[in-house]
Amino acid sequence: MEPIVRNFEAYLDELTVITVLLPKSHYGGESQTFTLCKKDLDMELDIINKHDIDTHIKYVCTFTAVLSIGDEYIVKDEHGHQTDLQVGAVIRTKDFDELYSYDGADLGVLYSLSESTFKVWAPSSTSVKLKIFDENQEQVDIYQMTREQNGVWELTIPGDLEGLFYTYLVCVNRSWREAVDPYTKAVSINGEYGVIINLEKTKVDHITLSPFHKATDAIIYETHVRDFSIDSESGIKQKGKYLGITEINTKGPQGTISGLSYLLDLGITHVELLPVNDFYGVKEDSNTEEYNWGYNPLHYNVPEGSYCSNPRDPYNRIIELKNVVETLHEHGLRVIIDVVYNHVYIREESSFEKIVPGYYFRHDKYGMPSNGTGVGNDIASERKMARKFIVDSVSFWLKEFNVDGFRFDLMGILDVETMNSIRRAVDEMNPDVLILGEGWDLNTPLPIDNKASIRNSQRMPRIAHFNDRFRDGIKGSTFNLYDRGFALGNLHKMIEAKESIAGSVSFTKGHKGLFLEPTQTVNYVESHDNHTLWDKLIVCNSHESDEILKKRHLLATAMVLLSQGIPFLHSGQEFFRTKQGVENSYKSPDAINKLDWSRKHKYLEEVEYIKGLIAIRKAHGAFRFDSTAQIRNHLKFYDVPEGILMYSLFNVEKYGPWSSILVIHSNSCQSKEVKLPCHGNWFVACKGKKAGIEPLFTLQEAQVIVDPISTMVLFEKVGNQ
Template sequence: MKVFYDNLGQLVTSEDRKIFYKDVEVIDGKIPNLELGQEHFVTDECGREYPIIHRGIVHTDWFAKTYDATEERLGSYVENDQTTFNLYAPTATKVFVSYHNKKHLMLRKPNGVYTHKVAKNLHNVSYSYVVHVNGDIHVTTDVYSKASLPNGVASVVVDFKQLNLNVVPLKPRKGVILETQVRDFSMDPNVPFKNRGKFLGLLESYGNYGKRHIEDMGVSHIQLMPVNDFGSVDEMNPFLNYNWGYDPMQYMVLEGSYSSDITNPVQVIQDFANVVDGYHQSGIGVNLDVVFNHIYEVFPSSLNKTVPYFYFRYNEGYYLLNGTYCGNEIASERPMVRKMIVDTCKYYAETFNIDGFRFDLMGIMDIETLNSIQRALPNLHIYGEGWHMQSGLSDQMKASIPNSRKMPNVGHFNEQFRDVIGGRTDGSGLGFADTGLTPNIQMSVLGSNNIFQSPSQSINYVECHDNYALADRVAILNRDINVIDSINALVILSKGVPFMQIGQSFFRDKQRNNNSYNLPDKINHIDWSYVDRYRDHHEWVKFCIQFRKENPEYRIDFDHASIRFVGSHQTLSIHPTWVDVNQHEGE
């Protein structure tokens, strides 16, 4: 028999037995309110004891108010050569922190935070928490861990004063965002990268390839696909499997397979800081793709082991909801879950001077969480996938495109723009190249004011890591490659925020695979020789980016077939199948 505590003064049993609680017979499950943090048992008529499992109670307003630790500094940290451990675990009856092969009992605070201090600097020392909760004992990493042993075996204390991060910040600015994946960048077997598949590979250049390509292209930001710890690649044998990284396990820990020395848990922090600083030195911002809508595996995760039933959404039968189609949904609307998300973004922004965040499946998250991040980090670019998805969150609370006016400083990937300019994601068409100028295309080019309050909310794109690459769609439809020039020009020059995937300018393909998230490197890696093979198309993209920089107030005109971008000295005429550039004296 299992006995659950779901609401104040109410027990629910999984079997129809008569149960007793503290010598009081419980018939309908109504009992005195339980004080969390203490062990509670019920007995049946045979005298058998069962631990009470705190389940629905952690979803109540009472729980949120009673165990409000939003002002606490959580995780492990070092100050004045003293190490502090703080863990939020209100339903736990006791917690130990284990380091140097010894367990230390932590002190419980009234707000449900367990704390332990030691008068030593434990930099680079591994630790785990032993959490006694719901009649079980869980050994787990720290939800707020900043480093860990390979594959998340244990957390590691970090004294950031002992690291040499020194990332030069960039002033906030807007421009063109270029998406890339860390591993893809340096896995071309025909280019002699020294740090293949690693963070440091992002800093290498070989002729026109690598980092120099990005510098030469003129984009303002790179957007890195997930760089925090993900669960589907063995960090000790990283090239056995491939994954994009949208399967997070530890949010504040950087992915160990990208480290130049996996045996040193803090090396990956230094490597990543070097990358951000290297791009900042070149005047290029770094945005991070973050995945706060789901986690890779719920039951072995620190979120589940520390406060069971709290961090995720459940239906009335307490089965995990699955609006993400990844097995679970993170309950961002709960104050302490929101705190974890906001604190994670602040950690990356304050430690590495990150310039922006792209939120995967942002429509699964709640509006207040996105606005809280924007308020906490007002100079950063906050944007994401605001798809309206079925989830356990009410429609009016979703950070989705239909609610974009409730998030005026948050950007959204514009699916209207994507479909009418570049064609549907299933590869069935090429948008503008097929239809010519339509009212929807006019509206999209002018900033999609039928959807957004401001063009700055519109992330204009036709290609990203998902679905077919533009090159694949052109090949599947057996179309002339030159149509990509018109499509790419509209991505860059339309009102809004231009977004491209690396290689979109030089016809990078995925060999006609529409979902390559776990396919081999030979499918996903950048073939840098395409930069030379399709040089003319790449130079056209560079030209459009430069036009946008030099003409911030350019005018957009339409005629019956083409779209004209009129700058101070040039006019770009974009037709479905060709482009034309005219010099003039200005208007």
């Protein structure tokens, strides 16, 4: 590459448009002509616009030649000065996408004992080199790669390269950058290098689970790898580690069950893990108490090393995470992983930006990186190679790690077609896999109809959304700590509560539901984000006693578990988890974030109550309808005293052992008499702090006394008169 002095700047902004910026200090910024040059090309550009912008004159020029992006071109002005033509905004055009997108399934490293083939998509590069290091990070060699079709650079090196480290050197606009392969499957400690591995050595036996056809059969339990076991009283040996999740028969305070055995006893179906891909925020070679939720993604296809027993061994983290999945499968539990494709940790330092500058991230109309994520960058999922990466990555996790679901962080940043492409790719491999995400409408420069947000849920069938309308209607606003929902005593949230119970679908004539089907709503009142429900209650309902607050907390959780849709529990919610009032604990210490197993023992009666509600939900399909038609045909609300919600699930004998079910929720501080819809032989499955599938007692009266701030479940057995 010959040295060049840039007296001015020239950018390829479209396939046939070049923007030239002449400084006014350079001949007053004036030039009558510009010429595009290469070895066999000498073409005068057509100047179609000229603008005075502060210290420069901006020229917009067009031409008719077909340029090959990645080749070197020169632009000359009338004074004989020249500059290199830089790849500019053309990188973000649809024309560029059409010309240079690549659909091969072979990006990254293809390893064998005899040779390894490296492929990286870098269409705007004029040169790409491969750097190889030994395990001591000593450079072994640099290899020139060859440009192939659609901007893919390729190199095959003979011999067994297993265990060697590697990076790419990429030259774009005459500037060299070093980057880790975005498709790498293994990394060195702290993710500084990609590592060439034999993926066959990480294989574990995949356990086949029974079919899981209905998303509404799921009961999701969200936890964080470190939080789950780090408590000194957890009884788990591998504290804060992947393997801590796999330990069975562990005991917490006073000999009560903890860990995996506790999850099995509780009855949930899916464990959702906060991000387990390699992230920034915790040094993997440090024994300090650094903490992070994991929403700072570095390497998307590699497990986080701080959770494994030996982060210096690139195989260790992969094998241990695979063992987590299969151990849970062995015990009948499924695994959802939290994935963060909407942004990277730092755009300028990401492999995406180093390898193809300007392509993978969304920009506003002024050319500035958009910030709908709040972290300074939004992934441009609508671009073909960004979409391809996400689909390829999800497919990799499904194939290699055998996970059962994906929770998409800030899914509203992504676009509808990308999410549907993911659903299609997943269905080809395993249609039982759940896909859910945060469909918030975020301020990113994507047409509103293209965002993967709740408002577009009808265009994304079989993709579920965290239902903020349910959350705010039952608990109260997340963003107004003092706002109260139905469970916290608000009598003006009755309509919202009814809609939530009915799965947020079009339940009645003329009413437009939030979702097409109940399989699209994830019902929750608490997650890792924001205040825990207990911490909100302490502030929002500070005028009430702890006993009343606990009743309200149980009422909210009962509504999550007994409503139509997919119930979601935050780990520890069942024993009033607290983070000591910390709203955003993403990097708070263990003292704030840990799952406090002493509270599980302290509130054992309440835990048993939630366990009973889970059993009730699992016992009868009427709580788990997967179609709007079923809800319309079998769910009915009744007129009852203020503060009471009562509904029946009637004629439901074909869905379970009970012919009719009656559910009553009360947010009132007084006992109230409620007239039952019909006089019959009702069996009571839930009342006070007792719940389960075995009847507590039989009720033959035409009315019932509903306890203050409580839930009741009554049922008629099949064949009852």
